[in-house]
Amino acid sequence: MTGTITVTRGNDPGAVRRILGSLPDWFGIPEANEHYVRAGARLPGYLASTDGEVVGVALVERHFPESAEIHLIAVSPEHHGKGVGTALVRAAEEGLLADGAQVLQVKTxxxxxxxxxxxxxxxxxxxxxFLPLQEHDGLDWDGPTLVLVRFLGVPTG
Ligand SMILES: CC(C)(COP(=O)(O)OP(=O)(O)OC[C@H]1O[C@@H](n2cnc3c(N)ncnc32)[C@H](O)[C@@H]1OP(=O)(O)O)[C@@H](O)C(=O)NCCC(=O)NCCS
Structure with missing residues (x-):
């Protein structure tokens, strides 16, 4: 059971390693996981915790002032389907919109x-x-990559 979900900004590469290691069906390539662990120390991060444990992580990357990308999102399997991923996406969206980003992309x-x-x-x-934009072949792996985008809004600041 998942208690209250708290999302904070922060970096926790150890939690990235632990959570990705628990998701072999999505993150089964050790070298790729280490790339994400390093990114977990470098990129702006959002950490979702419940009962004092980090159970979900999101990393965002800013390519241009107007746009951003969810570089990584992952939730521990025993907490799937309980709102953790949604809380991470919403927190990232709010932070990015407040910081002037208008569109958010994600690849899968x-x-x-x-x-x-x-x-x-x-x-x-x-x-x-998120809306599907285009499927590319061989973009970041040997198979097809779907790019999805979501309009965040017009910055008010
Ligand atoms: C994708 C992921 C981040 C979503 O996080 P989550 O905490 O499970 O998602 P939420 O509980 O906030 O939302 C559940 C929604 O996601 C979908 N979903 C995805 N996986 C699910 C699962 N195992 N169980 C239930 N719903 C799931 C459902 O459509 C559901 O939609 P609804 O809220 O309209 O019913 C998480 O399942 C995960 O880590 N998956 C494996 C890693 C991954 O896919 N990362 C992205 C790689 S590109």
Whole structure:
């Protein structure tokens, strides 16, 4: 059972390593995971905790002042489907909009590669308001990568 979810800004590469290690169906390549662990120390991060334990992480990357990318999002499997991922996305969106970003992209495995886990991932992004933009072949792995985008809003500041 997942208690109250708290999302804070911060970096915790150890939590990135632990959470990715618990998700072999999505993050099964050790070298790729180490890339994310290093990114976990460097990129702006959001940490979701419940009962004092970090159970979800998101890393964001800013390519341009107007736009940003979710570089990584991952939630411990025993906490899936309980709102942790949604809380992380919402916190990142609020932080980015307050900092002037207007659009947010995320990349994931595309629908032309059949995989139940990534179908659930795409359903998560769709339910969070992300729209599919384009599927590319060989962008960041040998198979198809789907780029999704979401309009965040016009900055008020
Ligand atoms: C994708 C992920 C970050 C979503 O986080 P989450 O805490 O499970 O998501 P939430 O509970 O906030 O939202 C659940 C929604 O996601 C979808 N979903 C994805 N995986 C799910 C699962 N295992 N159980 C239930 N819902 C799931 C459902 O469509 C659900 O939509 P709804 O709220 O409209 O019913 C998380 O499942 C995860 O870490 N998956 C593995 C790693 C991954 O896919 N990372 C992204 C790689 S590109």
């Amino acid at each position: 495995v595309g629908p032309s590669f059949e995989d139940e886990g990534y179908a659930a991932t795409r359903a998560f992004y769709a339910a969070r308001g």
